[in-house]
Amino acid sequence: MRVEPTVPAEVLAAVRAPLESAGAERADAPLLQPLNLLLDLAGEAMRARLFVVQAEGGAESCLRPDFTVAIARQHIEGGRAAGLYWYEGAAFRSAAGSDRPEEFVQIGLEMFSPGGGAVEQADAEIAGLAWRSAVAGGRDDLSLALGDVALFGAFVDSLGLAEGLAARLRRVAGRPRLLWAELARTSSPTDATGGTLAGLLSGLDQAQAAALLEEVWALAGVEPVGGRGPAEIAARLVRKAEATNAPALTEAQAEAIRGFMAIDDTPAYAFARMRELAGPNDAALKAALAGWETRLLELSRAAPADRTRFTPALGHAFDYYDGITFEVRSAALGTERPVAVGGRYDGLLARLGGPADARAVGCMVRPWRAWTGGEA
Structure with missing residues (x-):
């Protein structure tokens, strides 16, 4: 070390x-x-x-x-x-x-x-x-x-997105790799199920999904390793399926978010640029900028x-x-x-x-x- x-x-x-x-x-x-x-x-x-x-x-x-x-x-x-x-x-x-x-x-x-x-x-x-x-x-x-x-x-709220899509963007805000993958979905076709197993689990609650995953492991003779339990793995697979099936951004919405992510300037110019890029539902953004x-x-x-x-x-x-x-x-x-x-x-x-x-x-x-x- x-x-x-x-x-x-x-x-x-x-x-x-x-x-x-x-x-x-x-x-x-x-x-x-x-x-x-x-x-x-x-x-x-x-x-x-x-x-x-x-x-x-x-x-x-x-x-x-x-x-x-x-x-x-x-x-x-x-x-x-x-x-x-x-x-x-x-x-x-x-x-x-x-x-x-x-x-x-x-x-x-x-x-x-x-x-x-x-x-x-x-x-x-x-x-x-x-x-x-x-x-x-x-x-x-x-x-x-x-x-x-x-x-x-x-800023995402100002764009008037579907709630599921907006929530997913907020969730990956601190993970650039996942956020850029979401922005790329505007032009990249994806598997509508998010994977066979993920699609199977997506309609179940967490307990049901975990039980089904354990059953699949038992049938396949798989011993899980790495400390991740069936509930955690099932939850991740369900999120994957939901993300794939959810509505995607339009190119204009994705471009606005890319512009927002690219801002790097003095606070005054940065805030002005955010206001330019924001959508019509910008009350929350204005309130947040006032706090700054x-x-x-x-x-x-x-x-x-x-x-x-x-x-x-x-x-x-x-x-x-x-x-x-x-x-x-x-x-x-x-x-x-x-x-x-x-x-x-x-x-x-x-x-x-x-x-x-x-x-x-x-x-x-x-x-x-x-x-x-x-x-x-």
């Missing part, structure tokens, strides 16, 4: 200081994390980037690829409505086709709050703290990229406006983000190696068993990348 070089203690302290001084309490997370949970949140494609561990006869686990899910689970189990936690420790994740370190240090902050009220100020506060922490490493070539998963949903005026005003106190760009399609490896997303980038390292990342992930808490209306936003900084003498 390739291990990231050690960062000088004074650099770690400088990067840590903005997050630690925010009034947060120290948190930690177990080194081993449940594999199936992370795959459900990030998609099966993430498996190749994780370090999987399994004792004989036991469930599959993986070395901690990130802290956010683990800290969120601990917060929910603690039964507190609000919480602010900072952490520091090693994470383990590979980058396909590269020689980057697979064990690296992260310093981060997670903020949890009860439902209700506006989120813009908290979003700006966390993004501002991520900027200050990244800048503390000494680099002078940093910029701040902003995005918003919720804006994509509002508050975020940008708050954020201007931490990050210089001339180093800020808006890229609405900005996403991360883990696709549980459902609001603001952001990255602090170094010109020397490029867009594939951000110095800091973060965003809002309210829906994750409900998926982990927390309150349906709970709020969550956080950030993570890579000290080795933030340090002017570090990654090059």
Whole structure:
């Protein structure tokens, strides 16, 4: 395993200081994390980037690829409505086709709050703290990229699509490969069943589909491997069939979405371009853009406006983000190696068993990348 070089203690302290001084309490997370949970949140494609561990006869686990899910689970189990936690420790994740370190240090902050009220100020506060922490490493070539998963949903709603199609687009907003596949469906004929087995399962509820899949396995003498249960596999096959049978985008609608995904400009120009591309049902989009005026005003106190760009399609490896997303980038390292990342992930808490209306936003900084003498 390739291990990231050690960062000088004074650099770690400088990067840590903005997050630690925010009034947060120290948190930690177990080194081993449940594999199936992370795959459900990030998609099966993430498996190749994780370090999987399994004792004989036991469930599959993986070395901690990130802290956010683990800290969120601990917060929910603690039964507190609000919480602010900072952490520091090693994470383990590979980058396909590269020689980057697979064990690296992260310093981060997670903020949890009860439902209700506006989120813009908290979003700006966390993004501002991520900027200050990244800048503390000494680099002078940093910029701040902003995005918003919720804006994509509002834009899709403006186009007046069938609800099933709109819901599917919103679901894959953070997964570029799946989104581009959906956009390509305007001109590519597909199998109307989504595959024989998927088509067979598509009319059944989850329990019935899982039972039928188990029966097929038994008849074929198949022993499932990899820790994925029949219910999970059946659900994926059903979604595949539903996606294939659902209405496709028109070419004009697909072109509007491609234009939206291509936006990368100053916030003012980015927002103007979104309004140009939007369909007639744009009330939700206008409301979402109005909230960004508050975020940008708050954020201007931490990050210089001339180093800020808006890229609405900005996403991360883990696709549980459902609001603001952001990255602090170094010109020397490029867009594939951000110095800091973060965003809002309210829906994750409900998926982990927390309150349906709970709020969550956080950030993570890579000290080795933030340090002017570090990654090059």
